Amino acid sequence: MSQTGFPRTLTLGSRPHRLWQAAGLLLALGVVVLLPVTSEDFRLTQFAQLVPYAVAVLGLNVLTGYSGQVSLGHVAFFGLGAYTSAILVTDHGWPYLATIPVAGAAGLALGIVVGIPALRVRGLYLAVVTLAVGVAFPVMAIQPFAQRLGSGGVAGKPVFIQWQKPGWFNLDVTNAGWKFLVMTAVAAGMFWLATGITRGQLGRALLALRDNETAAATSGAWPAGLKTGAFAVSSAYGAVGGSLYVLFTPIVSPESLGFLITLLFITAMVVGGATTVAGAWIGGAVMVFLPDWAGRLAGELTLFDALSTQPVLFANVIFGVILITVVFLMPQGIAPFFTSLRERWIRFVPPGVPTPHPIEPGDGARTVTEHDPTHPTGDASHDHAPTPDAPGDPRRAAPGGDRLR
Amino acid sequence: VSPDAGNVAYLLQLAAGGLAAGALYALVALAIVIVYKTTLRINLAQGELATLGAFVVLSLTSAGLPVWVAIILALAVSFAAGAVLERTLIRKLEARGLFPVILGTLALFLIVNATMAIVWGTEPRGRLTPFPAGVDDKIDLLTGPPLFYLTYGMLGTFAVLAALMLGTWWLLNRTKFGLGYRAVTSNRDAAALLGIPIGRMFMLGWGAAAAVGTLTGVLVSQSLGTLDFNLMGPILIFGLAAATLGGFDSVAGACVGGLALGLLTAMVPGLFTVIEGDLSLLVALAVILVVLLLRPQGLFGSKRVERV
Numbered sequence: 001m002s003q004t005g006f007p008r009t010l011t012l013g014s015r016p017h018r019l020w021q022a023a024g025l026l027l028a029l030g031v032v033v034l035l036p037v038t039s040e041d042f043r044l045t046q047f048a049q050l051v052p053y054a055v056a057v058l059g060l061n062v063l064t065g066y067s068g069q070v071s072l073g074h075v076a077f078f079g080l081g082a083y084t085s086a087i088l089v090t091d092h093g094w095p096y097l098a099t100i101p102v103a104g105a106a107g108l109a110l111g112i113v114v115g116i117p118a119l120r121v122r123g124l125y126l127a128v129v130t131l132a133v134g135v136a137f138p139v140m141a142i143q144p145f146a147q148r149l150g151s152g153g154v155a156g157k158p159v160f161i162q163w164q165k166p167g168w169f170n171l172d173v174t175n176a177g178w179k180f181l182v183m184t185a186v187a188a189g190m191f192w193l194a195t196g197i198t199r200g201q202l203g204r205a206l207l208a209l210r211d212n213e214t215a216a217a218t219s220g221a222w223p224a225g226l227k228t229g230a231f232a233v234s235s236a237y238g239a240v241g242g243s244l245y246v247l248f249t250p251i252v253s254p255e256s257l258g259f260l261i262t263l264l265f266i267t268a269m270v271v272g273g274a275t276t277v278a279g280a281w282i283g284g285a286v287m288v289f290l291p292d293w294a295g296r297l298a299g300e301l302t303l304f305d306a307l308s309t310q311p312v313l314f315a316n317v318i319f320g321v322i323l324i325t326v327v328f329l330m331p332q333g334i335a336p337f338f339t340s341l342r343e344r345w346i347r348f349v350p351p352g353v354p355t356p357h358p359i360e361p362g363d364g365a366r367t368v369t370e371h372d373p374t375h376p377t378g379d380a381s382h383d384h385a386p387t388p389d390a391p392g393d394p395r396r397a398a399p400g401g402d403r404l405r
Numbered sequence: 406v407s408p409d410a411g412n413v414a415y416l417l418q419l420a421a422g423g424l425a426a427g428a429l430y431a432l433v434a435l436a437i438v439i440v441y442k443t444t445l446r447i448n449l450a451q452g453e454l455a456t457l458g459a460f461v462v463l464s465l466t467s468a469g470l471p472v473w474v475a476i477i478l479a480l481a482v483s484f485a486a487g488a489v490l491e492r493t494l495i496r497k498l499e500a501r502g503l504f505p506v507i508l509g510t511l512a513l514f515l516i517v518n519a520t521m522a523i524v525w526g527t528e529p530r531g532r533l534t535p536f537p538a539g540v541d542d543k544i545d546l547l548t549g550p551p552l553f554y555l556t557y558g559m560l561g562t563f564a565v566l567a568a569l570m571l572g573t574w575w576l577l578n579r580t581k582f583g584l585g586y587r588a589v590t591s592n593r594d595a596a597a598l599l600g601i602p603i604g605r606m607f608m609l610g611w612g613a614a615a616a617v618g619t620l621t622g623v624l625v626s627q628s629l630g631t632l633d634f635n636l637m638g639p640i641l642i643f644g645l646a647a648a649t650l651g652g653f654d655s656v657a658g659a660c661v662g663g664l665a666l667g668l669l670t671a672m673v674p675g676l677f678t679v680i681e682g683d684l685s686l687l688v689a690l691a692v693i694l695v696v697l698l699l700r701p702q703g704l705f706g707s708k709r710v711e712r713v
């Protein structure tokens with residue numbers, strides 16, 4: 001069939017699709033390498049905060065977007081990872097990179113312990129359990145037993161990681177720039193792993209479980225194992241994010257691990273797009289740059305003193321407003337919006353599917369989300385268009401007919 | 406084990422302190438239960454709304470009003486605010502499912518928390534004293550050592566809890582409104598078919614919960630001796646633990662669960678001196694986990710049968 005008009009369709013795994021993928025990866029690589037080369041260290045530090053947040057938010061995406069569970073205690077796992085790395089580096093002299101897998105394993109273990117209740121409880125109860133974990137964590141970190149482990153109490157745990165750029169690395173970057181590149185490489189690995197999880201059989205099983213647990217179980221999915229597994233994986237991502245966090249943050253303090261950070265993680269997840277992998281990057285960027293921008297805006301408002309002295313508060317108000325706005329206006333988040341924009345020009349379809357006829361925007365997403373018990377999210381991170389409906393498909397005849405139930 | 410474990414006065418004082426804290430947990434749990442019974446949702450911003458109510462009382466008293474007049478005014482305001490909130494925001498989110506409601510209440514948490522800090526400052530303010538709070542405002546019961554006494558603040562908290570429980574019981578079991586409310590909680594659809602205005606019931610439920618929250622905020626401020634914008638942070642966890650223990654849909658369960666949790670969090674560190682530091686949040690977390698694993702519906706809650 002001739003392909004003259006838009007959108008063009010490419011088969012997944014075909015040569016042109018691979019070329020597109022390679023081009024996208026090269027572009028991302030270019031941006032990452034150019035950042036430390038062109039920007040001074042202050043700007044770089046901001047981007048270096050973005051990366052750990054993005055990894056942690058990605059964990060929430062796997063948990064909430066793909067498995068439909070809610071965690072209000074993500075900061076506990078983030079904090080666990082940060083403390084693990086800080087204590088191992090500062091007190092025990094470990095090389096930093098070796099602490100990342102340990103932090104991840106600690107997050108996985110705590111995730112399994114907390115996630116076991118997910119076998120029995122769901123929805124609100126899991127929210128209650130995780131909320132308690134998240135609120136308890138910073139309080140626990142200052143207790144005597146934690147101080148014996150080396151948490152450093154109220155003052156926090158200092159951690160200084162000084163790296164020299166190795167001699168064989170010829171690019172003109174500072175030592176901080178080298179740290180940034182290593183951090184981004186680790187994060188890229190985590191994202192690659194998450195893409196594999198969510199696109200494969202595991203991801204499909206999780207989505208099926210989220211949309212209809214009974215039907216998924218009948219089809220052979222193991223709800224208890226999958227849910228606990230998703231919770232543990234999400235916790236491990238939180239912990240690795242926390243571990244990366246200490247690379248640029250010289251101190252881990254309980255004060256910086258409050259419930260508010262959990263709320264910001266959740267806002268970032270929803271804004272970026274919960275059922276996406278790429279949305280986590282957007283979420284991380286929102287977490288870093290929104291307070292910055294809000295701070296400047298707050299400086300111009302003179303209504304209350306606290307606004308100019310503590311711009312963080314103003315940023316929190318804006319975070320809350322954005323969260324509500326996104327829930328109402330763009331419940332799928334920002335990333336799916338970009339995907340649908342791209343699909344006007346080019347779309348990717350799995351092999352074995354005849355060239356689709358044009359689909360109305362949002363059509364595919366709607367059919368996916370009709371049974372979604374948690375929130376309406378389209379599955380738009382996957383690099384393929386919704387499979388075109390067969391002629392005579394009842395969904396086509398009566399879009400949204402399921403709402404009547 | 407603590408060396409004082411055989412001392413009656415020590416034990417009684419420990420228990421009284423625990424019960425007083427537990428009464429506050431019970432009040433938080435009561436507000437959670439009132440919302441949960443009708444809508445099966447939890448208002449995670451409950452604690453922030455309570456703190457906001459306490460700040461309103463603070464502003465009114467510093468404007469010169471007597472504290473109890475200020476409290477009654479604040480109760481009316483928060484009742485209206487809670488009802489309006491349900492009508493305008495929550496009901497719209499409700500139509501979108503469970504997760505949007507959670508997100509909505511979390512957004513409310515962020516907004517209210519930060520707004521309070523902006524308006525009233527981040528520094529702790531002096532405590533609210535609905536009950537006399539001087540050093541001598543207490544009744545000595547056993548001359549120790551150690552002394553066993555009850556402060557007026559403790560007694561007042563117990564009185565408020567008892568009055569609220571009685572009032573709720575009367576409202577639910579002796580009024581037409583209560584009949585409608587109970588009908589909505591037992592079967593929402595059937596109640597709607599019978600002509601009970603379920604929307605109004607939700608609205609009044611949220612209003613009542615907000616009012617109970619304001620009263621709780623004031624009492625917590627007296628009990629903790631401070632008032633700041635993070636007043637209710639940990640207390641909300643204790644309230645949720647109390648509601649889990651008692652059962653999320655049981656008013657009596659909220660009361661018993663709160664008192665039991667208060668007793669537990671006071672007794673465990675008070676009797677076993679091996680425990681260092683403040684582990685009460687860990688106790689609350691353990692209570693939640695144990696209850697959910699052994700008896701998910703709580704002590705007094707009703708089991709929900711789900712149809713597939």
